[in-house]
Amino acid sequence: MRDRPRGRNAARELRNSLSSEERARVDRAVSDLLDLLGKAHTMAILRRFAFAEEPLRFSELEESLEVSPNTLSARLSTLVETGLLDRRAYDELPPRVEYEPTEKAEALFPAFGHFHRWALEYDLERSEEER
Structure with missing residues (x-):
């Protein structure tokens, strides 16, 4: 065995x-x-924060992820509500909003390192349709 x-x-x-x-x-x-x-897209959003060196704006996330603005907004709201992200709105014109991971989110980020180590050694077999 x-x-x-x-x-x-x-x-x-x-x-x-x-x-x-x-x-x-x-x-x-x-x-x-x-x-x-x-x-959908929650892991991709958290992955961006795991490797970001500073807070991220909605527009930065929208540009880097293939996700609709409505879905991105909903996921960010959920991540804020669950205590994984902090949302900071600045009183500026145009309005500026940044998101930053909390300590609770930071505690999850080593998992992304494990995913990267796994990807160095393995790969998923994909069907012809997914390629």
């Missing part, structure tokens, strides 16, 4: 070390997080 990946064992050990109450709370939080991250 093949050895299981170390990451799976570490995740299992962490989960098994929790009390039943902690496990239930963490399971709900993980489920909520995965529901949020599973919404």
Whole structure:
């Protein structure tokens, strides 16, 4: 039998070390997080923030992501409401709004490094239609 990946064992050990109450709370939080991250374009938006060196404006996100303005606005609002982004509006003409990741979002950003390490070694097999 093949050895299981170390990451799976570490995740299992962490989960098994929790009390039943902690496990239930963490399971709900993980489920909520995965529901949020599973919404169209949410991961792409967070990825931009993970590698950005400064706050981002709506127009910068709109230019760099293939997402409609309405969807982008909805996702940014959700990310602000869930405490992953801070929204800062400046009293200027024309109006300027910047978004910046919170500490809560910053704690997720190492996952994007893991995705990049994975991509260095692996690739997804795509169908002819997706190429």
